[in-house]
Amino acid sequence: MALPEFSLKDKVVLVTGAARGLGLVQAEALLEAGATVYALDRLPEPSPDFHTIQQHYPSFQYRQIDVRDVPGLHKVVEDIANNHNRLDGLIAAAGIQQETPALEYTPEDANRMFEVNITGVFMAAQAAAKQMVRFGKGGSIVLIGSMSGTVANRGLICPAYNASKAAVLQLARNLASEWGVHNIRVNTISPGYIVTAMVEALFETFPERRTDWATQNMLGRLSQPKEYRGAAVFLISDASSFMTGSDLRMDGGHSSW
Template identity: 80%
Template structure:
């Protein structure tokens, strides 16, 4: 057989994010950073938006890998999603620079474990302001730019299995209510923005072992033992197990999916 100079065809091209510009809020560390790296591996240009003055040390590793190995770029913009004027300014500037905006993963969020009888109105309002209003405003800022360029796009809101069930032994009523709000927000945004070619879906993780959760296990050692028994796989998830979901939801691989929730919880909610 004669040799050919043709480049091999890209396997599963619908997963490619080459030339796409994607924002990830809450990507200075944790799940957001891990998902941002997956998007970079798929070829996207990615911007991390987070309120931390400096991202985690692991951010630098990912940024260097993007430039030297993956042929793309990963940049950081400090922004609190509650500062809506600045949020819109930053998103528009990124969009102007590239002449497009293709995707958003809204992963910024906070948690507070306090009983319902002890929760203050101030703490509850802060939770809702970040976890619902902040997610809403980030999606709105991205959608405005997607509509401006007329290319459509994909928006992913990070919810939680806690938006569907009350967590046994984990007392966080405002957090769970906020994540339920994210699920409903996703459906409504999908219904409004579908005519612009913008897809909006939610991703609901189960328990994830992060540095913050490890610190929680030090305080409550029984949770390390009990939590894995509450799902069908008998284990806890790691951030890397949500990499594929990020690429799937942002890419054309999910082109007919909108208004849906992708729950990845080891079967926790299916008992």
């Protein structure tokens, strides 16, 4: 490779929430960089795109697990690490969204949001870090945050989601401070608006958002999942070897106005 520090050859990396969407796209990038990748998700079956990628990368494997099932999550991660005698990386992309006015939010819905987006991310990072410590090789953990963890979204009513992403950013800083002694780096990626299948469905209900959201950043457009591929490889690889406790905000300048 012209830039060998970006190589993930012989690395074993987990991606939660990788049955589809952003997590799957980032998993594909890791595979292309040479990693052995496991997609972890709660869906019984991943999307057809998963199987298309697997045809090119037979080592790409899927494990069904809900990040809220903490004992099961730890077991899956430990089994993978034992199978390879190492664990080098994690991208924690599993998350949910719910648009509800704050005055109407139920505690059950709020707790479900926090259980997946905060506790689930925390426990995934914990499960991976335990194996990294056990094998003594260090590693890199990437938590998927959001620009919504830094700013409130104009016209998008999602107080619990935004609060959960703010918590992810702070969680990463604290994990980085604790695990640096083990040579484990912890960073976040904060995407802007991404046009995924879920967002396309949202545009059917709120078609004006396709235009309005694009005007709210400096590039005047919405992002595609593929635009976060390089960030995944950068943060998992040695190309970011002196980066930890940091947030890589990729929002088209939305929060820099």
